[in-house]
Each structure stands twice: as structure tokens, then as C-alpha cells.
Amino acid sequence: MMRKSPAWLLCLALVQPLAAVAADAPAAPSVAIPSPPDVDARAYILVDFHTDKVLAAKDATARMEPASLTKLMTSYIVFRELAAGKLKLDEPVLVSEHAWRAEGSRTFIELGKPVTVQDLILGMIVQSGNDATIALAEKIAGTEETFAQLMNSTAKSLGMVGSHFENASGLPSPQHYTTARDLSLLAIALIRDYPQYYKYFSVREFEHNGIRQQNRNGLLEKDPTVDGLKTGHTESAGFCLVTSSLRDGMRLVSVILGSGSFKGRENASAALLNYGFTFYDTELVARAGAKLATTPVWKADEPTVDVGVRKDVYVTVPRDQAKEVKTTVDLKPRLIAPLPVDADVGALHVSAAGHGIVELPLHPLKEVPPGGWWRGLVDTVRLWFS
DSSP states (O other): OOOOOSSOEEOOOOOSOOOOOOTTSOOOOOOOOOOOOOOSOSEEEEEETTTOOEEEEESTTSOBOOGGGHHHHHHHHHHHHHHTTSSOTTOEEEOOHHHHTOOSSOOOOOTTOEEEHHHHHHHHHTSOOHHHHHHHHHHHHSSHHHHHHHHHHHHHHTTOTTOBOSOSSOOOOTTOBBOHHHHHHHHHHHHHHOTTTGGGGGOOEEEETTEEEEOSOTHHHHOTTEEEEEEEEETTTEEEEEEEEEETTEEEEEEEEEESSHHHHHHHHHHHHHHHHHHEEEEEEEOBTOOOEEEEOBTBSSSEEEEEBSSEEEEEEEGGGGGGEEEEEEEOSSOBSOBOTTOOOEEEEEEETTEEEEEEEEEESSOBOBOOHHHHHHHHHHHHTO
8 A cells, every 4th residue: 555645635535434344354343433532622623634534623614713823824825926936035025004013913023124025924923923914915915905805815716615804914803704624724725735835834933123932833842743833812712723743644734713721722732633643544545647557549559558547646544444445446448549638538446444435537647649540440440340
């Protein structure tokens, strides 16, 4: 069985523990997975990064205040601008009075003085500075109000159907809200789409203007497998935390909203992560572009073509069934050239303990052009008698 890879995934999951296989080939019965731990949070979710499988949840689609978790969306847009070349890490940003006067957590940037984009990113993520966050928003969109429009359109593109943003930093507002489920989608998108910038979420301290501040995510110190993402807190939102942990190639994302204390949000996240890693496993069952089978092609320049899947295929299963995951290939008969690379030439079946999990289309690993007139004539005759 092929093991895990950090490449982009196709979201697949096994919803319930699977039954034993047929009596003539008995397997050990599945052990029922216990209920998730009771944690200090108004809402939470635990999701597998590779498959988007929800392993535990409470009120995950309930509308909640995000507080500074809002900065995850601001970060996503900043990273998108960097990746597109519209921003440079060493580019200076002039601090406006609106950014300088920001309420709440601060990086202590100075009015009218330039600060590099990278320092503003560190101030936003490590120190959760509202001033640095607003400065970035203004640099990208001109005003924070216009930037909020970008936040909402981006949320829609990521499938965050329960979110609406009114500011870049997370200050309370009646129409500024999200859900635990939406934040899990955002966290996954950050890790998946911009791995080159994800490192900023694991920086433990940052100094600006002679003031050194620590990252408020205490799990970065307590758990070496935790490498992000972000904390948040207001009196009305409570203590919030989005965490990602990577253990033996399996990455989980937890979202805690409305915990009662700083320690409570960390304990809640740690408990959910331990639950997921203990009772579930994620398996890479097929790599994108790898040959899974070879099939004949009629009237083609070459008589056969290798086939496979276009994206890495993962499944999340109960840990006691990880060794029982199997794949089979079903190829279509009488394939005739030409075949584009997106042609459907068969199916990959994934199962565990004798029960099907998912079926995915197979595609040629390269385009199959038609053969010459003689090959076409010969295969036409052969097809008459096949």
C-alpha cells in the first residue's frame, strides 16, 4: 500500500466502520469508534486535511463570531497576491492613520512610516496585530471596506457558505460571522494552495519597533507536530483556535470556537487531535500520473496506453481497517483512437473489508493520437470480427 503524500487531494472518506468480509474469508470484526471527547467549546470540528473527512463536530455550521480567526482569510488573500506577483515580501507599505489607530491587538507599526509586507504578515499572524492587518488590506484594496468585498467573494469561491466578513481583522460586527466548518475549509485551502507561505503560522515570536511578542498559539510549544494556524479572542466570541497537526504523514485540522479560556481552547484542540490520530488513518491509494493499468486502443499510433488518475486519491478509514483498503481496476472495452487525456477509459474501485468506498474514473496518462490509414483499415476489419 502506498503511503501518504502532501500533494493536493481528492476528498474521499469512509463514513462508518465497515463490516467483516464474507464468511469464507473472515476478517476481524470492526471495533466501534468511541464518541469524540467532550471539550470546552460552543462549536468545533475536526477534519482530515487530505480527504476533508469530518471526524468529529459540534454545531459546526452554527453562525459564530470569528474574532482574529478572520485574519486567516486576510492571510489567504495576501498569499494569493504574493503568489500572483502583485505583492513582494520586501515591498514597503506606508502606514495610514486608519491602520495606526486600529483597536485591539497591535504590532505597534508607526504612522506614516513604511513597513515591509513580510513584517506586516508576521505582525498579523504572530502578534495578531490589527494595525498590521489593516495596513495589508489597504495595500491590496485601497480601503478596508473594499478589501472586505474581496474576503466575501473569496469565501464564496472556497465554499464557505456560512460566512460574511465586514473587516480584515475580526473586530466584532453584527454582520461579521463564520462557522467552524467554513474555517476548516479555509485552513485546508491555506495549507493546500500556498504551502510556500504556510511557514509563517509556525513562527513563535516576532519583534517590531523594539517590541517582542510571542505567538498566542501555545500548542506550538507544547506539541511538536502542531505547525499552525491561528488564535482569536474577544469577550463576545470567547477563546478560539484553529490548529493543524502533522503526524506520520496524516494531517488533521481542528477548529475551536467559543471556549471559556486560553487554556480551554488549547486543551480542546489537543483532545480532538489526539482522538482523530488514535482512531482514524488516512491512506494514499493512488498517485496522480502513476500507471495503474495498460489498456489496448484500436486505430491508434501505438497499440496500448497506460492509464491512471489525475489527482492523488486518499481515503480516511477507521484505523483498524487501514490494512484492508484495496483497489481494483475496471477498463472499458473497444477503446478507439483518438483519445484525449481527459477521456474516461475505466474506473478505479476502492474498498475496505469487502465494502466499496468510492469509484473514480481512469484516464489515459498521455494523449492517444490516431494511427495511419493502414492501421485504421486493419483495425476496422479486426473490429468487424471481434
